């Protein structure tokens with residue numbers, strides 16, 4: 001089985017390079033302090049349709065310091081004055097009208113085709129709000145696996161999730177100091193028949209997981225800084241995050 005090393009909270013490290021930041025349209029899920037911290041780390045920043053309103057409204061006092069590199073979407077949510085403001089600042093604005101994909105998915109494709117030096121793509125505002133959109137955002141993680149080897153992370157100030165690819169042993173480095181109390185392993189797309197883990201309070205030993213049978217929620221890190229997960233199918237890793245204090 002191929003092995004992959006990954007630090008799920010690597011994007012929080014102080015001098016992390018190659019972060020691409022995406023802001024989605026879920027204002028209740030976006031903590032402004034955390035957004036500004038991520039903005040400062042990111043080399044490329046994109047807002048997705050109504051996510052542009054979120055940025056605009058969140059940084060009222062110093063709007064000129066927070067100008068994204070790209071705005072995209074089908075533009076059924078961005079407000080006209082918001083669009084006008086960023087247009088006047090020379091931001092690239094790309095219309096993605098296809099109604100078979102959510103705006104997040106289309107924006108991700110644009111970013112992948114644009115940037116070479118990307119180490120991680122972090123999307124803010126993907127949790128909460130509409131349930132269909134939460135699932136759609138997780139579906140985008142599945143789509144991303146076919147498009148790029150760059151990890152795509154859904155993140156907020158207090159939690160994150162990332163899709164672990166099937167048929168691999170994942171070695172998760174969980175020693176950044178930002179790890180919180182809970183974590184989970186969710187077989188979202190289809191059942192997993194063989195999962196083996198180490199480094200968790202409740203480990204699996206060549207066990208299956210599927211909805212209606214077993215999913216691993218309210219799990220916890222054992223605390224030795226490493227979690228290993230072998231899985232025969234894609235599996236969503238979720239964890240609590242403790243960000244930097246302001």
Ligand SMILES: Cc1ncc(C[n+]2csc(CCOP(=O)(O)OP(=O)(O)O)c2C)c(N)n1
Pocket residue numbers: 049074076098099100101102103104
């Ligand atoms: C089977 C199927 N169901 C539903 C749709 C509709 N649909 C899927 S993605 C999409 C675009 C959604 O765009 P986005 O702006 O991301 O979300 P919104 O806030 O407009 O719901 C639409 C209309 C479809 N094309 N196919």
Ligand SMILES: O=c1ccn([C@@H]2O[C@H](COP(=O)(O)O)[C@@H](O)[C@H]2O)c(=O)[nH]1
Pocket residue numbers: 024025026048049050051073074076077078102103104105125126127128129130133134137
């Ligand atoms: O409740 C929601 C609404 C939206 N999203 C995410 O944001 C983008 C852009 O949304 P628009 O409604 O087009 O402005 C959408 O593609 C979703 O990824 C969400 O997560 N929850």
